[in-house]
Amino acid sequence: MNASQIPMPQENSASHQVQVEDSCPNSVTFEQQQDRLFVGGSTQPSSQYLLLELKSLVNWLYRSSAQQIYLSPSLSEAKLKLWADGCAQTKRPAFIQVPLHSELPQKRRPVSWLFKRLIDRVAAALILLLVSPVMLGLALVVRVQSPGPIFFRQWRVGEQGKLFQVLKFRTMVVNAEQLHHQVMGKQQGLHKREDDPRITASGRWMRKYSLDELPQLINVLRGEMSLVGPRPWALYDAIRISPEGQKRLNALPGITGAWQVEARSTLLDLDTVNRYDLEYLDEWSLWRDFEILLMTIPKVLSGFGAY
Structure with a gap:
């Protein structure tokens, strides 16, 4: 060249x-x-x-x-x-760069998919309006209890492999990203630890009830995520997926999904988590999304698999 x-x-x-x-x-x-x-x-x-x-x-x-x-x-x-x-x-x-996946829901059911994306944006805007006082309170808690920024931004893999920065309330110390591999060591599955020493006191209970994920509604409004979809893979997880499983990186990620409500942190094997996501994509319907949203509510209130 x-x-x-x-x-x-x-x-x-x-x-x-x-x-x-x-x-x-x-x-x-x-x-x-x-x-x-x-x-x-x-x-x-x-x-x-x-x-x-x-x-x-x-x-x-x-x-x-x-x-x-x-x-x-x-x-x-x-x-x-x-x-x-x-x-x-x-x-x-x-x-x-990800391999093509010809069976994505938006290709099989384009009309239903457009309706899903409309629901995403309208619902995200309404939820943000309703929970804005809660988010303001959480922002103050983060600011008072731990020095540093209120929001945590991290590169994730989005639709068609496009990289975007996911938004969360910061639940860890400021230099958590620099300490990531030191803390996780050679962990084979998803990089999650219940005894992660980087998590702050306020961050631990925010993570337990998934309150740290509320800013992801902004990602939904931007079109980077959906309310329901596969887990948005972090770079350190995405690069460890098998070549066959990488086709799942074409999918639009969601705040909640099949893995989150059925297994979450009780199941961290990369290939198994990927299989949950691929099955969701193969069987996708608006009704399935509605089921997952309903299942999410009791899981969040009980703190199921969250840390």
Whole structure:
């Protein structure tokens, strides 16, 4: 591929240089097809190699003609975050490359799906209006009991692999993300621990009753999530899904879903959680969504499987 297809930064800093070896944690391969840039971590003869920090990546993207960025799931979590942050700053959508899934509900039942999306937005707006005093109180609790931001933002995989930042009330210490892998160690399933030392005192009871998830109604209004759908995978979980299971990353994620009401934290095996989501997608109907919403209420009030 001709390097002139994607303008390169001209600064002299070593962090901006084109690399010929993938020896640095931030180096990647890339290939551009029209306005799409495909970023990978494996060696391809036709690829260029880039070594980038966030500031130089942002400059690089501004000079690039690419308008959509597709990231290989083989990239490390750190690289995915780096590119997601860079794309956000340059207002370019970032996607994880996922295999096609031809049996998505919106393709099988487009009219019912449009009705579902209308219900999502109307219901989310009404619920936000009703619970706004509660959310204000929770925001004050977070602010008083733990220094740092009120909201927690984290990159998640959305519809068609598009990355978005999920919103939650912060229930952990400020540097929780930096401590994540230290706390989780080599845990094989979903990265959740009941004895997670990063959780604050107020955060523990907020998580027990899923109050920390109320800001996700904003994600629903933005069109990034649904009220009901598969779990929105965090990057550290998404990159560990089997290649066959990655087709589930095409789906629109939800605040609640089949796994949340039937198993939640009592079942953390990645493949099994994925199977719950794929079965939900295969059997999707508006009535099934309504059933899940009704089942969610007693589960939330009882604190089922939440920590």
